[in-house]
Amino acid sequence: MGPVACLTTVPAEAQAHQSFHANDAASAVVVIPGAINTDKGVNDEYEPLKNLLELSKQILTENDRGGYTIPAKGLYPYQWNWDSALVALGWATLDEGRAWQELEMLFSAQWEDGLVPHIVFHKPSPTYFPGPEIWGTVEQPMGTTGITQPPVAAITVRKLYEEGVNKELAMQKAKELFPKLLAWHRWFQTARDPHGTGLVATLHPWESGMDNSPAWDEPLHNVPVDPIPPYVRKDLGHVDSAMRPKQEEYDRFLTLVYRFRAVNYDCTKLYFLSPFRVTDLCTNAVLYRANLDLRWLATELGENEIAEEIDGWVEKAHKAFDTLYDAEAGMYKSKDQLTGKLLAAKTSAGFLPLFARVASAEQAAALAATLERWLDCVKSGIPSYDPEAANFEPLRYWRGPVWAIINWMITDGLRAYGYEDLACRVEADTYELLVSHGISEYYNPVTGAAAGGKLFSWTAAMCLAWLSKAVTPAC
Numbered sequence: 001m002g003p004v005a006c007l008t009t010v011p012a013e014a015q016a017h018q019s020f021h022a023n024d025a026a027s028a029v030v031v032i033p034g035a036i037n038t039d040k041g042v043n044d045e046y047e048p049l050k051n052l053l054e055l056s057k058q059i060l061t062e063n064d065r066g067g068y069t070i071p072a073k074g075l076y077p078y079q080w081n082w083d084s085a086l087v088a089l090g091w092a093t094l095d096e097g098r099a100w101q102e103l104e105m106l107f108s109a110q111w112e113d114g115l116v117p118h119i120v121f122h123k124p125s126p127t128y129f130p131g132p133e134i135w136g137t138v139e140q141p142m143g144t145t146g147i148t149q150p151p152v153a154a155i156t157v158r159k160l161y162e163e164g165v166n167k168e169l170a171m172q173k174a175k176e177l178f179p180k181l182l183a184w185h186r187w188f189q190t191a192r193d194p195h196g197t198g199l200v201a202t203l204h205p206w207e208s209g210m211d212n213s214p215a216w217d218e219p220l221h222n223v224p225v226d227p228i229p230p231y232v233r234k235d236l237g238h239v240d241s242a243m244r245p246k247q248e249e250y251d252r253f254l255t256l257v258y259r260f261r262a263v264n265y266d267c268t269k270l271y272f273l274s275p276f277r278v279t280d281l282c283t284n285a286v287l288y289r290a291n292l293d294l295r296w297l298a299t300e301l302g303e304n305e306i307a308e309e310i311d312g313w314v315e316k317a318h319k320a321f322d323t324l325y326d327a328e329a330g331m332y333k334s335k336d337q338l339t340g341k342l343l344a345a346k347t348s349a350g351f352l353p354l355f356a357r358v359a360s361a362e363q364a365a366a367l368a369a370t371l372e373r374w375l376d377c378v379k380s381g382i383p384s385y386d387p388e389a390a391n392f393e394p395l396r397y398w399r400g401p402v403w404a405i406i407n408w409m410i411t412d413g414l415r416a417y418g419y420e421d422l423a424c425r426v427e428a429d430t431y432e433l434l435v436s437h438g439i440s441e442y443y444n445p446v447t448g449a450a451a452g453g454k455l456f457s458w459t460a461a462m463c464l465a466w467l468s469k470a471v472t473p474a475c
């Protein structure tokens with residue numbers, strides 16, 4: 001095969017806002033596998049990537065709080081669930097022991113019923129709201145929230161186990177973590193799918209990880225705002241309000257927390273009483289993939305009965321996923337469980353069934369075509385929301401901005417289905433964003449500008465674990 005024309009010149013842009021900066025990023029050239037650079041020497045091209053990797057390493061080190069990594073200073077000062085599972089992939093490229101420790105710290109906060117909380121409040125911090133005093137999960141051994149997040153951890157454990165150099169350590173840690181992962185996945189099957197539909201419920205937008213996704217507009221609007229105690233948002237002290245969820249969303253986020261707290265987060269009650277209950281594509285796609293990886297681990301560890309149990313979950317979920325596919329739109333959609341309706345919004349979560357491997361070849365082709373259309377509408381992809389939608393907001397959080405972690409998941413899926421060129425395109429876009437604009441929480445897909453929190457851990461981790469391998473000097 002001849003050279004692939006994937007060369008992109010990245011405009012120079014200073015990264016003054018980054019305290020560890022990759023300021024050699026000017027005139028960087030993105031080279032993706034198979035590309036031949038005709039203008040510059042390989043070493044020059046590699047320099048921006050080397051700087052980016054150095055910056056990423058420094059970010060993880062700076063955000064390390066002694067065994068767990070905060071997502072970003074000030075804005076998110078605790079341990080977040082799916083952040084940590086993704087950040088562990090970055091740590092693995094630097095220090096395998098530290099990667100395993102990240103997961104151990106997360107699971108040290110696991111509840112007796114199996115839930116792994118969305119935030120662990122290891123140490124007090126005055127910079128985030130709502131903190132442990134609002135959540136009030138008093139019965140737990142340590143301060144946590146009482147909800148969960150997309151279960152990435154089993155995916156990480158398989159990767160660390162398979163790709164780790166220290167095989168003895170990997171075997172020991174995988175064995176220790178396996179029963180904890182299993183307990184969490186079983187919790188999803190029972191607490192969040194009590195009727196055995198094959199797909200699990202998400203009871204709070206914070207559980208979806210895509211807090212203010214346009215998919216939640218309708219179901220969240222149906223949540224009545226209770227007379228909750230007055231509160232001050234701390235996020236707006238760190239980030240411009242134009243990049244964050246709106247006040248009416250926060251009032252409902254908090255209403256849900258107080259309602260859940262009133263029943264002490266009893267998972268047998270929450271499913272039935274929550275006024276917000278959706279089938280979230282992100283949670284279900286991540287869980288599906290995590291179940292495949294947990295099943296793989298079960299076989300590795302000789303746990304054959306458990307492997308069969310997981311097969312049952314996967315089989316049921318596989319059939320149920322088709323109910324989320326909108327053939328006319330060429331897209332998967334989340335569903336409101338309380339109204340039974342598919343939610344109209346086309347979001348980047350709609351591509352995640354590729355990451356899960358649950359899409360058919362035909363569905364994958366439709367998703368690839370939709371994705372291509374989206375990418376043609378923006379400077380840098382993948383936008384988190386349909387860029388052709390009237391209410392697309394390129395700066396506001398999950399309503400338009402690009403997130404590197406989602407790009408990684410979708411790229412992984414594209415490759416698995418044979419869409420190599422499209423995967424390369426997303427990789428090149430992601431690299432260009434990071435080289436030109438620094439390592440931030442998310443990016444404006446129209447201008448490329450960095451947005452949200454700066455020096456962001458999971459973006460740094462994606463750089464170390466993904467882009468470092470994907471973006472290589474021409475060979």
Ligand SMILES: O=C(O)[C@@H](CO)O[C@H]1O[C@H](CO)[C@@H](O)[C@H](O)[C@H]1O
Binds near residue numbers: 076
């Ligand atoms: O905005 C917030 O306060 C928190 C609430 O959990 O949510 C954002 O930050 C988390 C930490 O990075 C991510 O895990 C979520 O995906 C992201 O939406």
